[in-house]
Amino acid sequence: MSSMASHIPMALSFLSSVASGLQASGLTAHKPSQNSSAPSSHSAAAPPAPLQNSTNLPTPGSSSASTYAAQASGGAAGSASSTIVSTATMCIQCHSKPRYSDGTKTHPYCSKTCAIKIKANSGVKTGSGNANSGNCDFCHNRPKFNDGTKTHDFCSKACARNANPQRKQSSASSGTSGQSQCQAPGCTNPPHPSSDYCSLAHKTMSENLCLMCLQAPKMANSHFCSQTCIDDAEKKGPMILEVPVGHSTFKSVCDQFKASWRHAGSTCPTVRRVYKIIMPPGKLASYEAYRTAVEAKGQFVAQGRSAGNENRRWHGTRRTCNLGDKGHTQFCGTTTCSLCSIIRNSFDITLWGKKTGWGRFGKGIYTSSTSSKSNDYSHNDCKSNLKAILLNKVIVGKGCKMLQDNTSLTSAPAGFDSVLAEKGGSLNYDELVIYNNEAIRPSFLVMYDEP
Numbered sequence: 001m002s003s004m005a006s007h008i009p010m011a012l013s014f015l016s017s018v019a020s021g022l023q024a025s026g027l028t029a030h031k032p033s034q035n036s037s038a039p040s041s042h043s044a045a046a047p048p049a050p051l052q053n054s055t056n057l058p059t060p061g062s063s064s065a066s067t068y069a070a071q072a073s074g075g076a077a078g079s080a081s082s083t084i085v086s087t088a089t090m091c092i093q094c095h096s097k098p099r100y101s102d103g104t105k106t107h108p109y110c111s112k113t114c115a116i117k118i119k120a121n122s123g124v125k126t127g128s129g130n131a132n133s134g135n136c137d138f139c140h141n142r143p144k145f146n147d148g149t150k151t152h153d154f155c156s157k158a159c160a161r162n163a164n165p166q167r168k169q170s171s172a173s174s175g176t177s178g179q180s181q182c183q184a185p186g187c188t189n190p191p192h193p194s195s196d197y198c199s200l201a202h203k204t205m206s207e208n209l210c211l212m213c214l215q216a217p218k219m220a221n222s223h224f225c226s227q228t229c230i231d232d233a234e235k236k237g238p239m240i241l242e243v244p245v246g247h248s249t250f251k252s253v254c255d256q257f258k259a260s261w262r263h264a265g266s267t268c269p270t271v272r273r274v275y276k277i278i279m280p281p282g283k284l285a286s287y288e289a290y291r292t293a294v295e296a297k298g299q300f301v302a303q304g305r306s307a308g309n310e311n312r313r314w315h316g317t318r319r320t321c322n323l324g325d326k327g328h329t330q331f332c333g334t335t336t337c338s339l340c341s342i343i344r345n346s347f348d349i350t351l352w353g354k355k356t357g358w359g360r361f362g363k364g365i366y367t368s369s370t371s372s373k374s375n376d377y378s379h380n381d382c383k384s385n386l387k388a389i390l391l392n393k394v395i396v397g398k399g400c401k402m403l404q405d406n407t408s409l410t411s412a413p414a415g416f417d418s419v420l421a422e423k424g425g426s427l428n429y430d431e432l433v434i435y436n437n438e439a440i441r442p443s444f445l446v447m448y449d450e451p
C-alpha cells in the first residue's frame with residue numbers, strides 16, 4: 001500500500017493533499033481585536049530606507065520577519081509611505097536614476113555608462129535576477145533563445161508575446177489568440193484554426209515546458225527539463241520566472257486560488273500572472289532536509305499523504321515596489337518591501353517581535369489555506385492594478401489543533417510540528433502556524449485583480 005502511495009507523482013500527491021488536507025489546513029492571521037485602529041499594513045514599522053543608497057544586495061537581517069509579525073498582529077506598523085518610489089523603475093546599476101525608455105521599451109539602465117558598468121561586473125550577483133545582457137529582454141532571467149543561426153531578443157515565444165502584445169492583432173485571423181504561428185517552441189507551422197497550436201501534441205508539450213528554458217518538456221516531478229536547467233535556475237536564484245498563461249502549472253496555481261476563495265459576497269478576482277520563485281542556492285536543500293526529518297518521525301507517506309505532510313498555503317504581505325507587475329522581475333532594495341524580502345531570503349522568525357509582534361499563537365509564521373483570507377493581508381504601497389500573494393510550500397507535519405489562543409507559544413506543543421488554529425462559526429477561517437524557518441518556502445508569486 002505504502003509503496004503505491006510513494007509512486008504517486010509528487011504533483012498528484014500535492015493535489016490530493018490539497019483536497020484532502022482542507023481539514024488539516026492552515027490559515028493566516030486573523031484580525032487582532034486589541035487595536036484595530038491602526039492600518040493593517042503587513043509590515044514593519046521601520047521607517048522607509050532611503051532609496052538612493054539602497055542596493056539590490058540581499059540584506060541580511062532585513063525586516064522581512066516583521067512581516068509575519070505584522071500579519072499576525074494586524075500590523076501596528078505605520079503605513080509607511082506611499083511616497084516610496086519603486087526601485088523597480090530605477091536603473092539596476094546605479095539605482096538612483098530612472099530607467100531609460102526609448103518610447104517602445106524600457107531598458108534596465110538609465111544610461112550607456114551604467115549598462116557598460118554592469119556588464120563589466122556581470123559576474124557579480126546582484127540578487128535581482130540577472131542583469132546579464134545574454135538574458136531575455138522581457139523577463140531578464142532566462143537566456144535569450146538561440147535557434148542555431150541567430151540569437152533572439154527573448155527567451156521564448158511567451159516572452160516575445162508579453163513584450164509585444166500588439167503582435168496579436170496583426171494576424172487576428174488565425175488561432176484563438178491570433179497567433180500566426182504555433183506557439184510551441186521552434187514550431188513554425190500555422191496553428192489549428194481553433195487553437196494556438198498546430199497539433200494536440202504541441203499543445204500538450206507547451207503546457208508542460210521546463211520553466212527555466214521554456215524549450216523542452218519538464219520532467220514529471222520537477223519544474224525543469226534537466227539537471228542542467230535545475231542547476232542553472234539554482235545558480236541564478238533568487239529570482240522569479242514567469243509561468244506562461246497556458247502552462248499546466250499556471251492552471252494548478254490558479255485553480256487553488258479560485259477553490260480557496262471562500263469569502264461570501266466577494267467574487268474571486270482573476271489571476272493575471274504567476275511566477276515560479278527560485279530560492280537562493282542552498283535554501284531548498286535545508287527545506288528538504290527538514291521535510292525528510294519530519295517525514296521520518298511522522299510517516300505521512302504511509303498514510304497516503306505527501307512527505308512531511310507538505311501542503312500549499314497562502315500568505316499575504318506588503319509590497320512597496322512593482323515586483324510581479326508586467327515585465328517587473330527585479331527585486332527592489334528597500335527593507336520595507338516584505339514581498340521582496342520573503343522571496344529573496346524566505347521567511348525568518350528570528351526577526352520577529354522587533355516591532356509590535358503579537359500573534360494569537362505566538363512567534364510563528366502564519367499562513368492560510370484560504371486565498372481570500374490572505375488577500376486581507378496583501379497590501380500595495382505602490383501604484384498597481386494588481387495585488388500580490390504568495391503560495392508557499394509548508395511542512396505541516398503533525399498539526400496540533402488549538403481552539404484557544406496562546407500568544408506565548410514559541411514552538412509547536414511537544415509532539416507536534418505545527419499549530420492548526422480553528423475557530424467555530426463558518427465566518428472564521430483557520431490558520432496554520434509553523435515555528436521553524438525551514439518548514440516553509442515561498443513557491444509562487446501570484447498577481448491578481450483587485451477584488
Ligand SMILES: *[C@@H]1O[C@H](CO)[C@@H](O)[C@H](O)[C@H]1NC(C)=O
Nearest residue numbers: 033034035036037038039076
Ligand atoms: C490603538 O492605536 C492608536 C493609534 O496608534 C492609539 O492611539 C491607541 O492608544 C491604541 N489603543 C490601544 C488600546 O492600544
Ligand SMILES: *[C@@H]1O[C@H](CO)[C@@H](O)[C@H](O)[C@H]1NC(C)=O
Nearest residue numbers: 049050051052053054095096
Ligand atoms: C549614500 O551613502 C553615502 C555614505 O554611506 C553618503 O555619503 C551619501 O550622501 C548617501 N547618498 C544619498 C543620496 O543619500
Ligand SMILES: *[C@@H]1O[C@H](CO)[C@@H](O)[C@H](O)[C@H]1NC(C)=O
Nearest residue numbers: 404405406407408409410413
Ligand atoms: C501556552 O503555551 C505555553 C508554552 O507551551 C504553556 O506553558 C502554557 O501553559 C500555555 N497556556 C495556555 C493557557 O494554554
Ligand SMILES: [Zn+2]
Nearest residue numbers: 136139155159
Ligand atoms: Zn523571457
Ligand SMILES: [Zn+2]
Nearest residue numbers: 182187198202
Ligand atoms: Zn506546432
Ligand SMILES: [Zn+2]
Nearest residue numbers: 210213225229
Ligand atoms: Zn529546461
Ligand SMILES: [Zn+2]
Nearest residue numbers: 321332337340
Ligand atoms: Zn520590492
